[in-house]
Amino acid sequence: MSQENVDALRAIYEEWGRGNFRTGVDLYDPLCVFIPFVEFPAADYYLGPQGVRKFMLEFLGAWTELTIAAEEFIEASNSVVVAAHWTGAGRESGAPTENRVFDTWTFRGRTAIRFEGFTSRAEALAAVGLSE
Numbered sequence: 001m002s003q004e005n006v007d008a009l010r011a012i013y014e015e016w017g018r019g020n021f022r023t024g025v026d027l028y029d030p031l032c033v034f035i036p037f038v039e040f041p042a043a044d045y046y047l048g049p050q051g052v053r054k055f056m057l058e059f060l061g062a063w064t065e066l067t068i069a070a071e072e073f074i075e076a077s078n079s080v081v082v083a084a085h086w087t088g089a090g091r092e093s094g095a096p097t098e099n100r101v102f103d104t105w106t107f108r109g110r111t112a113i114r115f116e117g118f119t120s121r122a123e124a125l126a127a128v129g130l131s132e
Helices: 002-016 048-060 121-127
Strands: 028-035 063-076 079-090 096-108 111-118
Touching (some): 002 079, 002 096, 048 063, 079 121, 096 121, 111 121
Antiparallel strands (some): 079 096, 096 111
16 A cells, blocks of 8 residues: 555645645545644644645745655655655745655555655654664
8 A cells, every 4th residue: 555655645745845735635634634743833733624625725825936856765664655745935035945854655555645845854753663
């Protein structure tokens, strides 16, 4: 199942890399939990597809021309770590921004039950039971 999950994520991040953040909603389990990285200003947790949608609407509202492109996919049992590169500009400031993050996705079958962001590769790998 892991390769199927990697393929699903690859398709989603290809679209996110084009700035299309409407894709991927069907991947979330009805009971999924989304936890943005701790350093994020609105760090909290969000439940279910509606919670993820709420976060994304607020998050995307702060940016212009945002893209999130995958650089690497690391399989770990029923999880996948995605090293991703963000680029965009703040809507109010216009300041260009780049960031590298590590998203961990945990699956039950073909749906994501947990999606968590990290700014550290080591922390993301540890979250899914791997080490550098």
